[in-house]
Amino acid sequence: MVAFHRVGQYISKPTGTPAVTGEDVLLFVELDVPSIRDRFAGVEFLPPYISRIEDRALRHHIDGTLGDDAFNRVEALISSSDCLFRKNNELNVARCYECACKFIRTAFELFELSHNPEEHSVNDEVIKALGVVNEHVERGVRVTTYAYNLPACEYLQFISDACEEVRKEPLCVDCSLDPIGDFAPDPIAGWLACTEGAQLIYTTRVPERSGSRRRSLDYLLAFLLDVHFVGVRQLFNVNRPGDYLLVATDALTALWVALRDELGEGGRAGECRVCGRRFIAHDERKEKRRYCSASCQKAFRRTREVLSLINGGMEPSPAAKQIAGISLKRAASIATRNRHVLEKEFKGVDFDALAERR
Secondary structure, three states: OOOOOOOOOEEEOOOOOOOOOHHHHHHHHOOOHHHHHHHHOOOOOOOOOOOOOEOOEOOOOOOHHHHHHHHHHHHHHHHOOOOOOOOOOHHHHHHHHHHHHHHHHHHHHHHHHHHOOOOOOOOHHHHHHOOEEEEEEEOOEEEEEEEEEEOOOOHHHHHHHHHHHHOOOOOOOEEEEEEOOOOOOEOOOEOOOOOOOEEEEEEEEEEOOOOHHHHHHHHHHHHHHHHHOOOOEEEEOOOOOOOEEEEEOOHHHHHHHHHHHHHHOOOEEEEOOOOOOEEEEOOOOOOOOOOOOHHHHHHHHHHHHHHHHHHOOOOHHHHHHHOOOOOHHHHHHHHHHOHHHHOOOOOOOOHHHHHOOO
């Protein structure tokens, strides 16, 4: 089980936007792009490391002593009509959201695997969906390589800078951002001229034993958190001696702080057994939360009532008509989604035939 300790509260300061919460994280998990656009329109989404030029300032690792030639070189790239890094470029913003969705969704799924080990086996299909492109055992060590294709956008510079920091971490065997095509990042201009995107590659090495695949996924989660936490700062809380505040000055970093706070301690990542929507459960006591809403909970209960009638010998169509509030098509869909749970209880139901009614 992955566990973190809450350091304290955090402050999110994207311009004109309230503090980022777990509900905002779920927008990215569910790929709800229209809501994401409305929520973060006009804010500083990425850390202000500056790949654009504002007030004649270059990116943070470019020394001002490079002079006007370096400045003019970068400025020429940014001012070109096809440059994605110009401020408020709609394609750049859309692609940055796309990258954020990819990584936040992956991290959420990793938390879900960790929180619900009895419900989720780590098989070949699961790890492939999580980005594994190569896995082999070498002298008693499981070597796993994950790869993620990213479109050309400002997110590339952010990931590139973050990887420079994360490579120093002991859990990281190797991580790199490799350009797609013939492009090579400029030592001064960075990724400004990239047009074909890049591939983020991360490799883990874990001693081969029972649970080594899950351990590798724990490393992947730690890596994704580390990469997206490079913009986090801790400030001393003057109102509570000995306490610190996590400060995020951009929306992306605030999202990852919220993700970590919501799921690292106390919260649990879950998936609705009726509609498949993800949720964050809190204060669970006797039973785990299984549904995203009360309506989905009712739909599952009614599905069980339909299955009970079918199990007793009634045909599917009249069974569904006898239970108010649910159609045979929806009951069949819910039953098929939860077949691994329900077929043990309703042994007289032909789930294969029911699946054809969806």
